[in-house]
Amino acid sequence: MGNLQNNQSERKSNKVPFARLFGPLMIGIFLCALSFFADRAVIEWVKMHDWKSLKEVAGFLSRWGDWPELMLFASIGLCPAWLGRSRVVCKTLLCMMIAATISGAAVNSVRLLSGRARPNNTQATQEWNGLWSSRGFLLFQNKYHSFPSGHTGAAFAFFGVPWFAERRYGWWALIAAIAIGWSRLYLNVHYLSDVMVGMLVGLVTAFFVWARLQSRIDRFLGDLRYF
Secondary structure (H helix, E strand, O other), rough: HHHHHHHHHHHHHHHHHHHHHHHHHHHHHHHHHHHHHHHHHHHHHHHHHHHHHHHHHHHHHHHHHHHHHHHHHHHHHHHHHOOOOOOHHHHHHHHHHHHHHHHHHHHHHHHHHOOOOOOOOOOOOOEEEEEEOOOEEOOOOOOHHOOOOOHHHHHHHHHHHHHHHOOOHHHHHHHHHHHHHHHHHHHHOOOOOHHHHHHHHHHHHHHHHHHHHHHHHHHHHHOOOOO
16 A cells, blocks of 8 residues: 555655756757757868867866766765765766666667768768768768767766756766767867767756656665665
8 A cells, every 4th residue: 555655655756846847858859959050160160279288178178078987986986885884975976877877878879770971980971870871880980970969968977967957066967968969069079069969968868767666766776775
């Protein structure tokens, strides 16, 4: 009886945040659509402001802001959190890892099939190619995997979780995600629309993972009788 009441209360509590998501989601989709019209302008701006020092910063952010590195950082963070029996931190880090993995898988599945040539791909004869072009099969050719941005999708899902978990203090995490998205633009490996769509997918994934899984992970950690 108690479990039934808990399940009903969870379903009721989830309806409200999902309803609140609709408006921001529509705004996000609209901004993503607009970003396609700004792609060329952003690429030209990047070319005009090509500074070596910023390129080094962007390279560092891209190197350490990819999915494997994010998983490494979260795993390192889990160790002291587990030893310190911090149930909240463990729950948040696990949700961050799950969200980044789901978002990364979704984004990478799309970009493998979209065949959009990267801005720095000088060999491409057209921007959108799908799986085939005059150069042959493109599934395993990274220069044709521009849309959406995998780094950005994983980063916004990863750092979006602490923002949804604690709006008052979690906003700082989004700064890291924004920096990673910027690095992909500044390195001229993605268009603005690639980054915007990756950002939207990442944030939506973070929202649903935190809304749906955080209570289950919390119960799982409680069942371990360690915390």
